Amino acid sequence: MAPDTTDDDRDKKIAKLQFLIGLTNLQTSQQSKSKSKSKSKPKLDRFDSILxxxxxxxxxIPQVEQETYPSRTINAQLQVEKNVIGIYENFLEKGSNNIPEIETLKHxxxxxxxxxxxxxxxxxxxxxxxxxTIYWLLNARCTLGGYDKISKVEKDAIIDKVFSFWMDETDAIGGFSGSDGEYQLPHIASSYAALLSLVIIIDDDNYKRIKKNLDVEKIHQWLLSLKQPDGSFFMHTNGETDVRAMYCALVIINLLGIKDEKLTENCIEWLVSCQNxxxxxxxxxxxxxxxxYAFCGLNALLLLIDTPKQLYDLIDVxxxxxxxxxxxxGMEGGFSGRTNKLVDGCYSTWVGALSPLLEVVTGTEELINREKLQNYILCCCQDPGKFGGFKDKPTMRCDFYHTNYVSCGLSFCNSFHFIDEDIMKEDGLAFSFKAAKLDDDCPLGLVDPVFTVPIGAPLRFKKYMKRE
Amino acid sequence: MPNEKSSVLQDSGFDYSDITPIPLKTIDPNDLKTPALCDILYSDDYRELISLLRPLMKANEHSQRALYLTDMIIERIAGHYTVWSYRYNILETLSSKDKSNGSSELTNELAWCEEVALQNPKNYQIWHYRGLIIDLLLDRYPDQFDIEGEYKILKHMLNEDNKNYHVWSYRRLFVEKFDLFDKKEELQFVRDKINEDMRNNSAWNHLFFLKFGRYKLKLQKTVDDSVVSDEISFAKELISKAPTNPSSWNYLNGIYKILKKNIIELKSFVTQFTNLVYEDSVSVYAFELLAEIHVLEKDLEESKKVYELLAKTLDPVRVNYWEYKKAQLTVV
Known part of the structure; x- marks a missing residue:
């Protein structure tokens, strides 16, 4: 399923052209033509890049600190550096023909x-x-190149499953519980994940069924019941409030087109105060x-504002x-989640998605180092054997969560994003991100950095929800 | 359903025989036609527990046997938020003021929480839940709350994992709730944590909260000059010990940022580290700050040189970022 293919192709070509002459940001391209420079950076092959x-x-951590002030942080960091360097050296010894590639098939x-x-x-x-779990696997499948390969049988089964989680016994409650709606409480993050699965599979054939089953007004009322005066949202009844809950709520609100003053009241103020x-x-x-939380915080803001430049008025960009x-x-190439913590493959999305977003906001070509992140993912997050899946770091095991967020991260390494100004005006900033591949041969699908689903899917979903 | 003899609840001391179970649907592992979409091949004991939980929750039964059931389920899935929420509702009823042992229900619950926390250090729900139970206790039996008990469990948890995000976050709420910003023990605890691991960024964040939290949360209009100078000295002292440690640099920088202080006054301090050449390491943070100081001094040429040095030699992994910073200079 790939509607609007011709449009997408055209967009990609335009975008690529823009990128090649150093103008990744279509939105600011007009004003910034004078200051942009054409930079052609020779692309290293992966062997040279690891070297x-x-x-x-x-x-x-310098030797002298290791000796004078030994600590848990130092031990843990040295251990990871040692592992990772060992792996890189091993690949280098095997020569440039044996540097790992994306093993799409096994994943x-x-x-x-x-x-x-x-x-x-x-x-x-x-x-x-x-x-x-359904969203992680389904989205990973799309990112790994299977977006247009999901069968009708699978789509129908997903719709059945997702709506089996629906709770409609209680009047005031809408949303999707974690599992088996008859006994689990509705939960904002569970609802978010459920909705993303529907966003991925919606098409001409099934949208009416999805629309009929989604009681948008009930979800609206339920979200209002979780809203706090300070702007934040409870994750569920008796639950916690945090930036995750805010981001997930805003994704739901935007996708279902139920944004109103009551739901968004004080959201920006609360989010801004979470930048530390x-x-x-x-x-x-x-x-x-x-x-x-940085991923959730920045994206929550992008789901609330109209243009990327408004960000400068709100936070310290x-x-x-x-x-x-x-x-x-530098040595690992991967990302850590916090200062002085260890690298973990999942931050290839949580931090990795921030880069394309902030590249668009600042009108910059590239902020993080995609090539080196990719080295970490390919050499350290996939198992060398025949079993697929991605993981946190070499010593860990693959799981669904990492399989999704490492795949998305790998897609971000191989693409760049830009804004379609018409869509931004018409449907809102969060829906206007488009992307193009840096290398046409890359088998991965393009990922939306705000919603972490295939690029274009959120807008398509939104339009289906409006269609009769 | 498993028969009585093999029941996981047979030693519970509670009678569940009057409850009509609502069983979870069975899954046919041999069905190859329909995608299973992450249905789980539940164990018999889990099936039994959930089949009893469902009717009890439906009937809103807030009893000891229901409480026991939630215990058994959380033992199997600590992240089961529905069960946590139900458990809270049960406790709310069991600890009401008209019950003879209402307060001990809550104090026992806090002890139970500790056991669960120790077994599930990464769990999201437990610390939030503990906060809810403490709120109940404070509301109903304030004299029964033992603040020292909190210190004990927090200390233990942060010994096990000194950067446990949820525990530090709970500790922050705890400080806020009981206004412990200036409490000696709290400050001593966090300084000790930093001294035993200068790269424990969670501890630095907590120190920042203790010292500047009330100002940031608008509970205070200013920060005392003595606090500011003490904290700047503390950060400088630890930077001198470990000049490549981002935690202490961020702390120092954070103070200047939040109080809008002029970083030019840090120039002589910073240049100690930009002139210091280690064989195996470099204080990227010192160079970054120096470049920003040059900008404030309106010396863009010097700033540019620093960014070029960072991009080319000192910190090549961030070459794009340093190029971006350099490009911004010409824009300014």
Missing amino acids: EMLETSKPQ VQYVRFYLQNPLPVEMLGYDSLHTW YEGGFGGDLMDEAHGG DSLISWMVKRQY
Whole structure:
């Protein structure tokens, strides 16, 4: 399923052209023509890039500090550096023909296996995350190139499943519970994940059914019941409030077209106060800056404002960028989620999506180092054997969560984003992100950095919801 | 349903025989036609527990046997938010003022929370839940609340994992709730944490909160000069010990940012570290700050040189960022 293919192709070509002459940001391209420079950076092949990484990067902690002030942080960091360097050196020894590539096939097999077959009892912990597990696998499948390969049988099964989570017994309650709607409470993050699965699979054939089943007014009332005077949202009844809940609520509100003053009251003020002294966002006022919350915080703002430049009036954009780029570690190439913490593949999305967003906001070509992030993902987050899936770091095991967010991160490494100004005016900033591949041969699908679903899918969903 | 003999609840001491179970649907692992979409092959004991939980929740039963059931489920899935929420509702009823042992229900619950927390250090729900129980206790039996008990469990948790996000976040709320910003023990605890691991950024964040939280939260109009100078000295002292540590640099920078102080006064301090050449490491943060100081001094040429040095030699992984900073200079 790929509607508007011709339009997409044209957009890609235009975007690529713009990119090549150093104008990634269509929106500001008119005003900034004079200051933009054509920069043609020779692209290193992966072997040289890894070699360069090992040769030029310095360890984070100097020898003298290691000896004088040993600590848990130092031990943990040295251990990871040692592992990762070992892996990189091993690949370099094998020569440039053996540098890992994206092993799309085995990852697709992993994802399809777990979508098709019931989960073993060892995965019982996923019972309260059911809508999440479906979204993670489904979206990973799309990112790995399967967006147009989801069959009608699968789509119908997903719709059935998602609506089996719906709770309509209680009047005031809407939304999707974690699993088996008859006994689990509706939860904002579960609803978010459920809705994203519908966003991915909606088409001409099934949109009426989805529309009929989604009681938008009930969801609206339910979200209002979780809204706090300070602007924040409770995740669920008796639940916590944090930036995640705010972001997930705003995604739902935007997709269903139920934005109103009551729901958005004080949201911006509350979000802005969650940017902390380091430049990133914490989960709540004055909590530590954290990659996951930074993703939620920035995107929540983008779901509320009209143009990217408005961001400058609300938060300290420069210190967010400064904090973001520091998440990337020179030797590993991957991102950490917090200052002085270890790299983890999932931040390839949480921090990795911030880069294209902030590149658009600032009109900059590239902020993070895509090439080096990609080295980390390909060498350290996928298993060398025949089993697919992605993971946090070499010593860990693959799981659904990492499989999705590492795949998305890999897609961000191979693409750049820009804004379609017409869509921005018509449908809002959050829906206006478009993307193009840096390398046409890359098998990965393009990912929307705000909604983390295939690019274009959120707008399509929104339009279906308006269609009779 | 499993028969009585193999029931996971047979030693519970509670009678559940009057409840008509609502079983979870069964899954056919051999059905190859329909995608399973993450249905789980539940164990029999989990099936039994949930089949009893559902009718109890439906009937809003707030009893000891219901409480026991939630315990058994949380033991299996600590992230089961529905069960946490139901458990809270049960406790709210069991601890009401007209019950003879209402207060001990809540104090026992806090002890139970600790056991669960120790077994599930990464759990989201538990700390929020603990906060709700404490609110109930304070509301109904304020003299029964033991603040020292909180210190004990928090200390233990942060010994196990010194950067546990949820625990630090809980600690922050705790400080705010009981106005412990100036409490000696609290300050000593966080300074000790930093001293034992200077790269514990969570501890730095907590210190920032203790010192500047009331100002940021608008509970205070200003920050005392002595606090500001003490904290700047503290940060400088720790930067001198470990000049490549981002936590202490961010703390120092954060103070200047939040109070809108002029970073030019840091120039002589910063240049100590930009002149310092380690064989194996470099204080990127010192160079970044120096470049910003040059901007304020309107010396864009010097600033540009620093960014070029960072991009080319000192910090090549961030070459794009340093180029961006350099490009911004010409725009300014």
